[in-house]
Amino acid sequence: MTAEQLLTADLSGIGEPRGEEHGRARLIRDSWAQIEPDVDELGRLFYANLFRIAPETRDLFPVNLQVQRSRLVRALVHVVQMIDRPDELTPFLEQLGRDHRKFGVVARHFEAVGEALFAALADTAGPVWTPEVREAWVHAYEFVSGAMRTAVESERGPATWFGEVVAHERIGWDIAIITVQAPEPIPYRAGQYLSVEVPQRPRLWRYLSPANAPREDGTLDFHVRAVEGGWVSRAIVAHTNIGDTWRFGSPMGRMHVDPGTGREVLMVCGGTGVAPMKALLEDIAQRPEQPRTQVFVGGRTWDDLYDFTSLRKFSYSNTWLDVIPVVEEDDGASGAERGTLADVVTRYGAWADHDVLVCGSPAMIRATVSRMLVAGTPLDRIKYDPFTVD
Missing domain, CATH: 2.40.30.10 (Translation factors)
Known part of the structure; x- marks a missing residue:
């Protein structure tokens, strides 16, 4: 499996499950490999089908559906890669279900979405869409919609x-x-x-x-x-x-520093990816005990490190924290580390004994995580959210 595939798979639970679930997962992944080159057409067909089956859903979406189609594909990729790891996929689906409450989603909408999805997959897949493949996708959607529907129906708080x-x-x-x-x-x-x-x-x-x-x-x-x-x-x-x-809408994401691990923390952030890291640092500072934490904040030039001054100031009053600036282009006067975040972080080692959090552009996450895996960082130590950027 390539680093790109590992990243798409959300870097968790890599292994080879066996049995009936593994067979269904293989059918889904193999058919998706045939469908993926035509994902734009898949997205177009899905929403055309949905608005035909349930016309009232059209008002839930903007006129321009480009971003919405992109989100659909990203969610499908995530499900395809994680469908045989239900314990890891379920929390994401529950969050997604709660988030969809903002649209006023009800039970009949899940049925319409399933019908629209299967029709779009069948039209896009062509002869690949065999009865066995359809059965595998139906089984997967029953699990996905069941987890989302349970979260929707059990939530008692505000939808927005x-x-x-x-x-x-x-x-x-x-x-x-x-x-x-x-x-x-x-x-x-x-x-x-x-x-x-x-x-x-x-x-x-x-x-x-x-x-x-x-x-x-x-x-x-x-x-x-x-x-x-x-x-x-x-x-x-x-x-x-x-x-x-x-x-x-409802909160989403799995970026979190678990106080129970006892491990030191590494944070790697680029651009406005510094925002959730600042929230985590503020949260850590309020705890009775703080893990040793190192933050690498990077950009192409020094000007891209727009919030570095406040991070450095925060570190002055919190001795458990070190902040390291990283720039790709620099004349040396800033004192920043030179290179990409992937280059600089792995230059320091594998960080095998740390909890690692990564946030930034998709390209930055992909490069950094891939390099860390090669350097020897354990898969289960890395956390990032792949659905935050449109």
Whole structure:
């Protein structure tokens, strides 16, 4: 298995399960390998089928479905790779189910989604879609929808939360830090992310990670970079107003520092991936005991390390923390380590006795995790969230 495949598989539980479940998983993976080159067509067919079967669902989505189709494919890839590891897949599906409560999802929608998905898979797969393959996918979807539906039906809290923008600070032309205050605290855990809807782009939900641990006053800080072609990110950075109301879905993600392991911690972050790391550091600082923690924060140039000063200041008052800047292009005057994050982190060793958390762009995560695996970092020590970037 290549490093790319390991990353797609979420880097957990690599092994060869046996028996009937293994046979179904193999059918699903083999058929997906044939379908994957045509995933754009798969996404188009799926939503066309869904809106035909359940027309009321059309109003849940934006006019432009490009991002939504991308999310569908990413979720399918995750399920395909993890379907024979239910204990690891179930928590993600439960989070996904709770998050879908923001759409007003009910039982009949799961049935419509299944029907739309099987029709799209059949049309895309062609002769690969045998009765045995269909049975394997139906069995997998029953598990996926069952876990999501159970989470939806068992949840008694709000489906969404609201917050008011109380601060908007521009940092350069492409980054802003926005503070939102919720009238009641949103029950997220440091390191998790939230789906967010802003008034400038209704129905275009995006995932953002709070840059702080939960606070009693309900305030959340978000670091947002305006990316090319990013309708929502550009609107947030340039057009957010004090007093705007943001809407949030249920918390998601598995980034967490477990206090029970007794291991030291390594954090690797690039760009606005520093946000969940700051939340985790704030959370660690509030604990009775803190593990020795090293943070590598990187960018192409020194200007990309927009929040390094505050991290370094935080480390001055927390002796358990070291912060190391990393830049790819540097004249040497900054004192930063030179190279990519993947280069520099593995230059220090395998980190085999650490709990490792990685956050940044998909390319940065892919490169860093791949290099760490080669260097000898255990698979089960690495945590990252592959669904946070659109």
